[in-house]
Amino acid sequence: MSVKYPVIAVTGSSGAGTSTVRVAFEHMFRRLKINAITVEGDSFHRYDRKEFKSVVAESYDNGQCRPPSHFGPEGNHFDKIASLFQEFGQSGQGHVRHYIHSEEEAEQYGTAPGTFTEFEPIPEGTEVLFYEGLHGGVVHGDVDAASHVDLLVGVVPIVNLEWIQKIHRDVGQRGYTAEAATETILRRMYDYVHYITPQFSLTNVNFQRVPTVDTSNPFIARDIPTPDESFVVIRFRYPKRIDFPYLLQMIQGAFMSRPNTICVPGGKFGMALEIILQPKIERIYEASLQARGVK
Template sequence: MSKKHPVIAITGSSGAGTTTVKKSFEHIFFRLGLKPLMIEGNSFYRYNSIEMQQRIARAQKAGKNFSHFSIEANLLEDLARTFKVYGETGSAKHRHYVRSDEDAKKLGYPVGTFTPWQKAPRGTDLLFYEGLHGAVRTETVNVAQYTDLLVGVVPIVNLEWIQKIHRDSALYGHKPEDITDIILRRMEDYVRVITPQFTHTDINFQRVPLVDTSNPFMARDIPTADESVVIIRFKDPLRFDIDFEYLRAMLHKSFMSRHNSIVIPGGKMGLAMEVIFRPIIERMIEDRKKA
């Protein structure tokens, strides 16, 4: 953790909605005039897309599962080192994973490959990470220890699957049955790697639909924000000076479900992030100036 060079990490599964949360943070950074170093979790994949498919095929032939959720499929020691070095120096090495044709045109490298590692420019105000493994702790690596704010994005699992199926179908042209196979293949790592992270996060956002999602593999639509509620859980409300009475006043129709959890209408999620995170980030920047 670092007062001088803060590190913020958003962690969640594929289809959880971390990209939407990332956009909310980007709006806050813009309004506060901050320059973040943006780090994407897929830039720490260990293998390019061809190598990954080979590894998956080899694992399946041996009766095992392998996925991007797996510890072994990612450079998590490098991710932890990136957080640590940035916290100490305000700079770090980074690269990009080329995920789409649009990325390929912009970055000049084929889809499914990586750009070369390069040193990030100095002068950024904080590091912002969005990906699968921002709060990972194992016997050999502890990514979470180098963060100043850890946020988990955790819709209930049926909703997460619906979102993933619709997203991957729309963006990448995948067939729903192929996406279902991916979900099943990743399940062991989801339980072993992804889920435990949300014990270590400082704040979790869990969206819960108020419509029937009992068969996510047949759902035609993603439940809308107005058809959902969001449970916001604070691991230690005192650490960030969370004023629940103020939150309840600002977020109409919200209520406390536990001493550290507030439930809000789904349509208020963006406002909730503004109300919760802006003061935290402002405090980080003030501490940074003092440091």
């Protein structure tokens, strides 16, 4: 962790909704006039899209029972995530790159979809590093990314809802078949259990969306439950620091389910996110200004 140059990370599985939270953070950074850089977790994949497909196919040909996935260490540079967090926290510097997801991004960055840009230095004057992706709090062997994060936020729907969202996204936006999306879920399961879910025990705040409609068979679901068909369960790692009466007063329909947990209607998620996190960001940023001697 660092006082001068804070690292804020939102971590969550593929299709969990971390991109929506990223937009909310960018709004808060803009309102607070914080010069932040956004780093995408996909930029730390070990292989580009073509290489990864080849590696997976080769693993099947070789009879491997557990092919690599984007959730595990075989498919990612965990060490580079932790190193970037540590370097930025110490000096406000580091090198980042982009993973190109689409044709639109290809036009912007001048390289093909499914590939990476070259590593470039973080711009001078960057005050906060904001990570959004799969492994913001990953711990594996000697790698401990979570130890370098000043505010770690988890975004995780219950697993059936997560699968529904992933299948719909892969089929509707990426052109996969439902069978191919399901196969990916199965291939990732070991890494999901060992490298994704443990992070949610380390988060400062965890947001979990829980539908109030039947999602018992996610592989045949025709649509994604809407926010109004769900609640968001918010768990705080350090509940003594939280003004729960204030939150219950400010968020209509909220209630406490445990001494460290508050539940809010799904439609209030964005509001709850900003009410809870903006004061935390303000405190972190004010401390960084003081540490850097900035008035």
